[in-house]
Amino acid sequence: MRWFGSLFVFIICTFFIQKSSAQQHADTSFLHFADSLSITKIVINGNKITRDKIILREIEFSEGDRLSNHELDSLIIKSSQNLMNRSLFNFASITKQIVGTQCVAVVDVTERWYIWPIPILDFGADRNFNAWLETKDFSRLNYGIDLRIENFRGRMEYLNFIVQAGYDKKLAMKWTIPYLTKGQNFGMSMLAGYQLNKEVAYWLEENKPVFYKPENGNAQEWGFGTVDFTYRQKYNFLHTITLNFDHYLFSDSLVENNPGFAYQQTTLNFLSLSYLYKIDFRDYKPYPLKGFYFDAGIFKQGLGIFGSDVNNLSVSFVFDQYIKLYKRWYFAYNITGKLSNEDSIPYLLQPAIGYKGLEIRGYEYYVITGQHFGLLKSNFKFEIIPRKVHRIKWIKTEKFGKIFYALYANLFFDMGYAYNKVNDPNNTLSNQILWGTGVGIDFVTYYDLVIRLEYTLNKQKDHGFFINLVAPI
Numbered sequence: 001m002r003w004f005g006s007l008f009v010f011i012i013c014t015f016f017i018q019k020s021s022a023q024q025h026a027d028t029s030f031l032h033f034a035d036s037l038s039i040t041k042i043v044i045n046g047n048k049i050t051r052d053k054i055i056l057r058e059i060e061f062s063e064g065d066r067l068s069n070h071e072l073d074s075l076i077i078k079s080s081q082n083l084m085n086r087s088l089f090n091f092a093s094i095t096k097q098i099v100g101t102q103c104v105a106v107v108d109v110t111e112r113w114y115i116w117p118i119p120i121l122d123f124g125a126d127r128n129f130n131a132w133l134e135t136k137d138f139s140r141l142n143y144g145i146d147l148r149i150e151n152f153r154g155r156m157e158y159l160n161f162i163v164q165a166g167y168d169k170k171l172a173m174k175w176t177i178p179y180l181t182k183g184q185n186f187g188m189s190m191l192a193g194y195q196l197n198k199e200v201a202y203w204l205e206e207n208k209p210v211f212y213k214p215e216n217g218n219a220q221e222w223g224f225g226t227v228d229f230t231y232r233q234k235y236n237f238l239h240t241i242t243l244n245f246d247h248y249l250f251s252d253s254l255v256e257n258n259p260g261f262a263y264q265q266t267t268l269n270f271l272s273l274s275y276l277y278k279i280d281f282r283d284y285k286p287y288p289l290k291g292f293y294f295d296a297g298i299f300k301q302g303l304g305i306f307g308s309d310v311n312n313l314s315v316s317f318v319f320d321q322y323i324k325l326y327k328r329w330y331f332a333y334n335i336t337g338k339l340s341n342e343d344s345i346p347y348l349l350q351p352a353i354g355y356k357g358l359e360i361r362g363y364e365y366y367v368i369t370g371q372h373f374g375l376l377k378s379n380f381k382f383e384i385i386p387r388k389v390h391r392i393k394w395i396k397t398e399k400f401g402k403i404f405y406a407l408y409a410n411l412f413f414d415m416g417y418a419y420n421k422v423n424d425p426n427n428t429l430s431n432q433i434l435w436g437t438g439v440g441i442d443f444v445t446y447y448d449l450v451i452r453l454e455y456t457l458n459k460q461k462d463h464g465f466f467i468n469l470v471a472p473i
Contacts, residue, residue: 037072037096037103039065046109050088051154055107057184058082059094060235072096072103082235085285088112088151090402090446091389112447113399114151120144120164142166155179162193170195178230185233191226202258202347207366207429212258214251223247236280244272248348262348263309270310274299282322286448287406287471289330289381293320301349312349314340320473328383330408334473336375343421345371353418353434360416362436362458364466368429370418377414377473381442384409408442412454412472435459442471 042063044055059079061067067075076094083092091110096103122142144164152159156178164170172193180186197220201209212219224246231239248268255266262268276297282288296317302310316338323331336358338351345351347369353360354367358375385407395401413435420430440454452468 036066036068037098037101039063039067039072040102040104042105042107044107044109047111047154049111049114049151049154050109050156053184054086054088054154054156054179055083055109057179058086058235059105059107061105076105078235081283083107083109085280085282086156087285087448088156090399091404110398110402112150114149116146116148116150118146118148120146120162120166140167142168142170144170158189168195168197176228178232185231187230187232189226189228189230191224193224195222195224196220197222200254201367202254202261204367204369204424204427207368207427209367212254214253217251219251219254221249238278238280240274240276240278242272242274242276244274246270246272258347260344260347262346265308268308268310268348269306270301270308271303271305272299272301273303282320287442287444287450288320288322288332288473290322290324292322294318310346310349312340312342312345314338314351322473328386330379330381330383332379332381332473334375334377338373340371343371353416360414360434360436360458361412361438361454361466361472362414362456362462363429363434364456364464365462366429368416368418368434369427370420370430373416373418375414375416377412379410379412379473381408381410383407384441387444403446405443405445408444410440410442410472411438412440413437433459440472 039061040063042056042059044052047055056062060075060082061072061079076096080092080094083089088111089109090112091108093108095106095108097106120143142164143166144162146164147159147161149159151157158174158176160172160174162170162172170193172191172195174189174191176187176189178184178187180188196218198218199211199213200219202212202219203210224244226242226244229241233239246269248262250262250266250268252266255261255264274297276295278293278295280293282291282293294317297315299314299316301312301314302308304311317336319335321333325331340351350369351371351373352358352367352369353373353375354363358373360375361377383406385405387404387406389402389404392401392403414437415433415435417433418430423431436456436458438454438456440452442453443451450469450471452466452470452472454466454468455463456466457463
């Protein structure tokens with residue numbers, strides 16, 4: 001019966017331990033309640049256009065909540081970051097006014113200017129400014145108007161109309177409605193347009209695009225339509241389902257010059273369906289210094305409805321982390337990967353390193369194609385000028401007169417690898433590890449503006465000076 005005695009002692013000990021634990025929990029709960037604040041009211045100032053419910057959607061506490069001082073301070077920081085990351089305000093701050101155990105939260109925002117008739121002056125068939133500088137051919141430039149109406153109806157909706165002439169002609173419109181339901185969880189966007197390209201990159205030679213231009217007419221016509229459906233769970237999680245329709249019409253001579261450009265077809269129609277899941281805990285999306293970002297997606301090109309040969313399934317992921325090392329020193333890194341199921345993807349649809357979001361610094365002039373690829377980017381930063389707020393006295397409106405700016409020096413190292421099953425002796429940058437390194441200066445200011453000046457060196461011993469307008473990671 002020794003086991004019975006041992007069991008009895010175990011039950012008695014467990015009883016007293018649980019009783020002690022419950023008493024400690026009760027004491028902790030009492031102390032928490034005694035030290036807590038009751039949120040009696042949330043006051044919003046400065047929103048002349050933005051509706052209150054759009055702002056309240058980003059605040060991680062509500063009227064009637066009872067929180068400790070520490071909890072409330074933490075939620076105030078997160079809520080301020082949420083407001084800034086909606087790209088609605090140049091400044092957003094939350095303060096608390098405490099009387100006894102009651103607290104009034106005061107939200108102060110400075111709204112942006114929301115209507116932007118932006119002149120279009122871009123680089124035609126060239127991928128970016130640095131690639132255009134190789135030719136400096138002004139006849140290849142595009143011009144027109146890109147009308148952007150942000151925060152439409154004060155509901156964070158986005159309207160965009162593009163009328164473009166010049167080398168490539170384009171008409172397009174987009175309408176984004178982030179919140180369709182009362183709970184502000186579900187949203188959608190619609191995009192449609194048509195584009196005429198006088199010339200297109202149809203092949204690679206020494207990993208640089210080779211362009212084709214017919215004697216008459218356009219090399220390519222492209223019609224497109226997209227519908228997105230979004231579900232934003234809480235504050236930092238987003239699900240997106242996207243349905244695309246693409247219609248391509250190619251010149252006969254383009255297809256003859258490269259039969260692998262688009263399955264030897266002069267007309268190509270196909271639907272695509274994708275799902276993307278995002279987690280975003282960055283402190284400031286245009287130029288993060290702390291936090292992390294992750295997304296993962298699956299993308300199916302060709303659903304078998306139009307009978308084309310497009311049948312490509314791919315999966316991808318992105319992970320970014322931003323770390324404050326010590327005082328004014330920061331470190332960031334990015335890992336990106338993509339896998340495709342097709343061994344031979346037509347040039348038109350082939351994923352490649354060298355396009356927006358998939359660059360290795362130091363390889364701005366190159367395109368590296370492959371069915372699968374991976375990237376690793378890294379950045380050490382030193383804060384030369386910490387974020388400062390400045391008032392331009394002769395500009396009366398706060399939308400432009402109140403600005404912030406910061407300046408960073410950075411040292412970077414990137415590497416990548418693109419696997420291409422087709423071993424092309426004319427394009428040797430695939431199927432090998434590539435790396436690029438360099439130094440740069442980043443200037444950051446309001447309206448999400450980032451100006452990067454960088455000097456780079458790559459594995460092939462190419463070096464040069466480059467200008468970019470988005471954060472590197």
